[in-house]
Amino acid sequence: MSVEGITTNIQRCSTEDGPGIRTTVFLKGCPLSCVWCHNIETIDPAPQLVWHSGRCIADLACIKVCPENALSLISDGMKIDRTLCTVCGKCVEVCPTTAMEMVGTEWDVDVLVQELLKDKVFFDTSGGGVTISGGEALFQLDFSVKIAKGLKKEGVHVALDTCGYGSEGTLNKILSVVDMVLYDLKIIDSQRHKNATGVPVERVLDNARIIAAWGKPVWIRTPVIPDYTDDEANIRAIARFIIEHMPNAERYDLLAFNNMCIDKYALFELEYPLREVPLVPEEHMERLAHAAREEGVANVCWSGMTRREDNRSTNIQDQEEESCHG
Numbered sequence: 132m133s134v135e136g137i138t139t140n141i142q143r144c145s146t147e148d149g150p151g152i153r154t155t156v157f158l159k160g161c162p163l164s165c166v167w168c169h170n171i172e173t174i175d176p177a178p179q180l181v182w183h184s185g186r187c188i189a190d191l192a193c194i195k196v197c198p199e200n201a202l203s204l205i206s207d208g209m210k211i212d213r214t215l216c217t218v219c220g221k222c223v224e225v226c227p228t229t230a231m232e233m234v235g236t237e238w239d240v241d242v243l244v245q246e247l248l249k250d251k252v253f254f255d256t257s258g259g260g261v262t263i264s265g266g267e268a269l270f271q272l273d274f275s276v277k278i279a280k281g282l283k284k285e286g287v288h289v290a291l292d293t294c295g296y297g298s299e300g301t302l303n304k305i306l307s308v309v310d311m312v313l314y315d316l317k318i319i320d321s322q323r324h325k326n327a328t329g330v331p332v333e334r335v336l337d338n339a340r341i342i343a344a345w346g347k348p349v350w351i352r353t354p355v356i357p358d359y360t361d362d363e364a365n366i367r368a369i370a371r372f373i374i375e376h377m378p379n380a381e382r383y384d385l386l387a388f389n390n391m392c393i394d395k396y397a398l399f400e401l402e403y404p405l406r407e408v409p410l411v412p413e414e415h416m417e418r419l420a421h422a423a424r425e426e427g428v429a430n431v432c433w434s435g436m437t438r439r440e441d442n443r444s445t446n447i448q449d450q451e452e453e454s455c456h457g
């Protein structure tokens with residue numbers, strides 16, 4: 132098998148990554164470093180070793196097999212010395228409980244396409260398909276293009292989920308083989324965008340115009356992150372950009388922040404920077420959606436966990452909501 136690309140996950144039966152029932156394939160590697168990133172395992176393009184404390188039975192098989200002496204069991208748990216670890220995977224092979232896990236699966240494209248086609252009956256009956264996501268799908272451009280071509284050959288609808296941070300040539304290459312785009316517009320002000328994601332926004336906006344020129348259907352998405360993206364001025368600015376530059380936008384999704392990725396960060400010995408940030412109030416999501424509609428965007432939806440604050444008590448109720456208005 133030739134290794135042509137690397138993924139972190141294949142998520143089946145997704146209903147949020149494009150039309151119908153979809154299988155979303157998450158590619159590894161991303162050029163952005165969003166403060167609120169929920170898929171921390173997709174940032175690094177290379178495979179990474181992680182240890183799940185709850186699964187470990189401490190039989191030390193991993194420590195015994197490691198040729199680099201990179202592992203030690205200390206009072207805090209298994210310590211992985213990443214300066215010594217060569218990510219050879221031997222500890223994963225001998226671990227009896229999957230406590231040792233290699234994040235990142237290497238694929239030959241044909242094998243991956245066959246794997247994705249296992250869900251074709253669901254795509255055909257629901258108007259769904261496959262969504263290529265990440266990380267950033269443009270980061271492994273050739274891999275993404277080959278996946279899309281392999282699926283298109285079998286009549287499968289393919290969506291690209293992208294943050295838009297790639298060259299014009301890169302974007303044109305993938306746009307020629309996908310059916311639609313899920314496009315992130317997070318912040319319109321360039322300095323704020325850079326502070327929050329590590330990169331300025333100009334290329335993202337230029338690429339949005341290129342996608343518009345292709346005329347392919349686009350769903351725009353904004354993660355609503357307290358103190359980063361959640362002010363009405365930002366949402367109104369994004370909405371005006373959509374109206375002025377993206378006539379191909381079929382809907383605009385506002386995705387409410389949550390901090391359910393805290394445990395994932397712990398696997399990588401990291402602390403989620405927004406761990407103490409509360410959920411967004413439902414009323415605020417409604418307000419932002421209303422503001423986008425006022426700017427003229429026709430189909431605005433919001434979804435995600437929110438909190439309801441009872442004026443006469445301190446009760447906070449979490450809930451999962453989706454609200455769409457044409």
Ligand code: SF4
Pocket residue numbers: 180196197198199200201202211215216217218219220221222223
């Ligand atoms: S991946 Fe290889 S080098 Fe790294 S800890 Fe495991 S056995 Fe050791």
Ligand code: SF4
Pocket residue numbers: 182186187188189190191192193194209225226227228229230231
């Ligand atoms: S081999 Fe697995 S179960 Fe055994 S000590 Fe290592 S991580 Fe724990």
